[in-house]
Amino acid sequence: MKGIPMTTLSLPMKRWVFAGLLTAFSGTLTARVTPDFYEGETNPDLPGPGQVLQYPLGDRAARHHEAVAYLQVLDSLSGRVRLMDIGQTLEGRPLLVCFVSSEENIQNLETIRRNMELLADPRKSPTGAELESLVAGTPVIAWMMYNVHGNELSGTDAALQLVYQLAAGKDERILEILRNVVVAVDPSQNPDGRERCLAQIQQWSGLLTVPDVQSIQHQGTWPSGRTNHYLFDMNRDWFVLSQPETRARVHELVRWNPQLVVDAHEMGSFSTYFFNPPRKPINPLVHSSIRNWWKAFSRDQAQSFDEYGWSYYTNEDFDDWYPGYGSSWPYFSGAISILYEQARTAGSRVRLPAGSLLTFREAVHRQFVSSLANLTTAAKNREALLRDFIQMRRDALNPPQGSIQAYYVLPDDNPSRVLHLMNLLAAQGVEVYRTTEPVTLKNLTGYRDRQPVTRELPRGCFVVPTAQPRRPLIETLMAFDLRLDNDFLKEERESLEKGEGTRMYEVAAWSLPLAYAVECYASRSRVPASLERVEDSKRQDxxxxxxxxxxxxxxxxxxxxxxxxxxxxxxxxxxxxxxxxxxxxxxxxxxxxxxxxxxxxxxxxxxxxxxxxxxxxxxxxxxxxxxxxxxxxxxxxxxxxLTRSRPALLTGPEISTSEFGAFWYLMDHELRYPHTILTVSGLGRADLRPYNVIILPSARGLDKQVLEKLKKWVENGGTLVAVGRSAALLAEKETGMSRVVLRSQVLNQLSEYQAALEQERAIGRFPIDSLAIWEGSGSVFKGVESAEEKKGPSAEEDRYNQRFMPRGSFVKAVVNREHWLTFGMPERLPVLAATSTVFLAKSPVEVPVRFAEAESLRLSGLLWPEARTRLALSAAVTRERLGQGQIILIANDPFFRASTRGTLRLLTNAVFLGPGLGARQPVGW
Ligand SMILES: [Zn+2]
Structure with missing residues (x-):
């Protein structure tokens, strides 16, 4: 896709170019010498980035087509460069990987890839002298990725300088890298987001560049360029693979088996520079060898920054517990991955609190120096890196005695969802098998029953043995309940008690069998012999x-x-x-x-x-x-x-980008079902009569007029589906739209809701004893006893307890399978809970899904006792009539990052069954 040529803004461009001369205007701007990106002899036949871009690199951020054009020039002129097209963004922009290495390595690229495949799988790799010669002759592969968050601009421009330096450099440091490393540069992981960000910067730039970080020039507008087309944060998508950009990337990483992976980001403007090691908690499946290498890489990286006197830090702010980042997913295949976070300049410059300016060029320079430092370390340690990589893959093939040997997934409940899961694993390089005959296994553990069971597994049951080169990946994605260590728990608890917030950067749980709510068992016994390998499977009609x-x-x-x-x-x-x-x-x-x-x-x-x-x-x-x-x-x-669903999906800056994005992607991309997207701000003017379903993702707040309008529309027969914070807004006393209440607002009425719950749970449990009924003798059923008068917590106590809310842990919910909202769902459902809001409801509100009792509530991830108590037996999903229509509240995001397919059915049942089943429709004539 062609962008608007920046030359149309020639006047401001010139002003930016000479920004350094505007000292009189800029007040305290002091003239500091700008160091060159690199000092060293280069090949004069190769143009530097500035010669092709037609402005000095770092003066502003390159548009995607400019970056592509420059890499194409290097590809055509240099034998050290090979540019590969690996796919397309949703908006049709090319996704590229630029390979740079010695001319010899580039000529042998496919051989190197195949040799690396051999080294990556000790079952196939040669032994003895043959292995030694393979190790001696194979360069390491370094995968350098930039700009996955489209508004974190400096990475892409640094990537251009990096490719140039490697392609043109003649000094020994560069030559050593080229001999020992095949460098794969992914210059822009999210071209659609980058272009959205750059279009906003262009829109909000005038004659003057204002270095105030608060200005719209720096902040941009909604939706920001962080996300891709469907507003997905692709730095959470690595094992979900919902977006084509992620799928293309993972496909290449699986093919190339890199030893080093770098993911370059930006953070708040007033920070400095972060690189690995990450802070705690460290995922226990990260190999000790990787932890050691972090130290070696960071030492060299620090030294490179010290040469310039630049600030940086390690071991803080960013953890890699969650495996869906570009900096964490590669660990589990044996790569050392490193996160960079550079202070953000939004393509121009920002005034820092100490008074100095930070320029985009400086940001680019730091990303470049970091990249080169890591590549130098890789080059100097080529052999040791390869040997450690081989060792990690060997270790993976030998799961310790007594550890999990395989995961078994039964296809019966939901064959197409199980296939989806198996294909998802296969796409990440995991080997999936199927049983060719029935087999009985003892001591199987599932996530639904913690007690071991014996089961006869039918022919065609999927098997994922753990003894594979990517065992850590299998274990981190399939483990039912990966646990944080006690040291970290102590630290986290103290931080929450002090009111300093969580130390977890991300969700605590992601286990795929729970997210998919499929029947899955882990086994510590030997894997049966009667298996066949399954590659990309499809269903038979x-x-x-x-x-x-x-x-x-x-x-x-x-x-x-x-x-x-x-x-x-x-x-x-x-x-x-x-x-x-x-x-x-x-x-x-x-x-x-x-x-x-x-x-x-x-x-x-x-x-x-x-x-x-x-x-x-x-x-x-x-x-x-x-x-x-x-x-x-x-x-x-x-x-x-059933009535044909005519859904509208609400969006806007008030709405959760990730929830909206996932629902939009679902309707448009997966289901391909016609739907209208309305903005919340435009709702006042909109005619809502064409829609019979409105989906309201989490909102920060909603105007009274908006709520009034939605209420009238529901009363006329609409089905309103509100999720997360929007569900809470409708249940708030002040709104009064729903009869569902927030626990925190009825603390002195808890016994009333407890009594209603007892009634609900007594349904169908009445013992039919004819003597007792007709003669008044025999056993006497005491009826539903009102719950003990128990004083609820005070508002202050409740607020304190809310600090210990779940932040993305799987909890068990009990499903009323006779309710139409739960059609197709298992009786016990893992729900990813990430809120301190607790919903209570009593008749006539229906509660088709309710959280389980405190003792059995937690399935996976951290859940403090306070959260257990508050959440136990509360409502996960409610449905109530309002006029001719209905309101459906879903407490937690049912399609979190497009991964929780188990709870997704709640949303799709509400949207597609709702108009026919829960709302009254007139009969036409
Ligand atoms: Zn980022």
Whole structure:
């Protein structure tokens, strides 16, 4: 995509170029000598970045097309450079990796890659003298990545200088790097975000460059360039692989097996420069060898900065506990990864508190010096790095006795979701297998039952053995409950008690089996022999048509059922959904099964469904009668007619970018279902009648008028789905829109809600004793006893307890499977909880999903006792009627970073079943 040529702003550009001369205007700006990026002889035939960009590098941030053009020039002129296209952004910009090394290495690039593949897999690598010669002749691979957050600009420009220096340099330091290292430079990990940021800077730049960090020139507007097109933070997406940019990147890293990975960022303008080692907590699956190398790399890096007298720090602020960062994911495949954080200058310059100016050029220079320092360390330690890498991969192949030997994932519950998970692992270089015959295994542990169980695993059960070169990756992604060490817990607890906030940079839990809510077991026993390797698997279609057809039944347990429903909704088929379980033709169908009656649909129904089944692999059965073996017959009113969903999704600066982004991506990219995006600020003017569902992601706050308008719309038959903080806003006393309440606002009425809960839990438990009922004798059922009058905590105590809220831990929720909001969900559901808000509800509000009791609440991640007590038995999801419509509140983000597919069903059921099942629709005529 072509950008607006910057030459159209020639006047301000010139002013920036000569900014250093404007001392009279800039007041305290003192003339400091700007050091060259590098001192050393270079090849005069290769143009420096400034010659192609037509301005001195670092005067401003290069546009993506300018960076691409410069790298293309070097690619065409230098035998040390090879530019590779690895994919495309969502907005169609090229994703590039620029390989730089000695001419010889560049000529042998594919051989080096293959040799590295051999070294990376000790099962395939040679031994003895052959291995020694491979080690002697193979350069290390360093993967240098910049600008994943599009508004952290300096990295890309530093990458241009780095490629130039390596391509043109003639001095021994550069030549040593070229001989020993294949440098792969990913100059811009997020071109769409960078371009969004640069367009904003261009928009808000005038004749003067204001060095005030608060100015819009520096801050930009919403949405910022940090995220990609769908507003995803791609520095959290590394193991979720939801975005094409991440998928392309991980694909290359899996192919190349680098020993060093660098991820260069920017942070607040008033900071200095950060590089690894990271602060605690350190993920226990990071190999000790990597921890040692951090020290070696940081020593050299510090020395390079000391030469310039620059400030920097290590071991603070940034931890790598979460494996979804560019600086953490590579650890688990045996790479030393290093995070850089440079103080932000937004492409120009900022006034620092001490009075001096920090310029963009200085920021670029620091990123460049850091990169070169790390590459020098890598070059000097080529052999040791390779040997340690090989050793880490060997260690990975030998899980200690008594440790987990394999994860088993049963496909029964939700075959397409399980396949999604298996393909996700395979895309990260994990080997996935399947059992070729039934096998009985003892002492299996699951996350649902902590007690070991014995299970017969069917043929076709997925197996992920841990004895693989990427064992740490498997263990960090699949472990049910990775635990923080006591030293860190003590530190964290104290910090919270003092009111200084959490020491965790990120969520505490991410376990994929829990996020996907699939049935998974860990086993410490030997892996059975009867396995076959599975590569990118697809589902087979599951289609049966009966001779004489009354109608068709479509499975809605499996996630693919939703895709079938949406295809049918879009073509205006009359789709019904079973409220109750039934059996027909000797087969059991759970609630939620879709029914298409022949007489309610067009004649081409059968052929359309056949096509859908072939394309999706969905389970579809033709039935010749409406008479069921058990449960309501197919002509019963318990098969409710669905209404086509016409959703609107709210967005704007008030709305959580990550929640909105994930929902937008879901509707647009995954489901491809027509939807309207409305801004909260434009809601006052909007005509809401075209929509029957409105999705409201977490909002910082909502105007009274907006709430009033939404309320009227709900009363007229709308389905309002509010998530997280928006759910809390609707439940607040002051808003009064929902009958759900916030626990913190009813502390003196807790016993009332406890009594209502007892009533709810007593449903169906009444012991039918005919003597007691008819004769008044026999056992006496005491009825529902009102809960003990227990004084709730004071408001101050409650506020204190809120400090210990979960920050992204999996907790157990109990699902009412008869409620339409939970169709297709397991009875016990892991919910990623990340809020101090606790919701309470009583009849007539329905609570289809409720958090479990305190003792069994925690599944994975840190959950302090205060949080357990507050959260236990509270409402996770509520549904209530309002006028002709309904309000659905979901306490926690159900599609966190596009990874929690287990809870996603709550959102999709609300959006696509809601208009037909919970809201009253008029009958047209
Ligand atoms: Zn960043």
């Amino acid at each position: 599951d289609w049966t048509e009966s001779e004489k057809t009354y109608g068709f039944l479509v499975d809605f347990q499996d996630d693919i059922g939703l895709h079938v429903l949406l295809a049918l909704m879009e073509t205006e088929y009359a789709v019904r959904v079973a409220e109750k379980a039934f059996s027909i033709g000797g087969r059991y169908y759970p609630p939620g099964t879709l029914l298409l009656r022949g007489h309610e649909n067009p004649d081409n129904l059968a052929s359309d469904l056949k096509t859908i089944s072939r394309e999706t692999g969905a389970f579809i059965r033709g039935v010749s009668t409406a008479l069921c073996d058990s449960g309501p017959d197919l002509g019963s009113g318990h098969y409710r007619l």
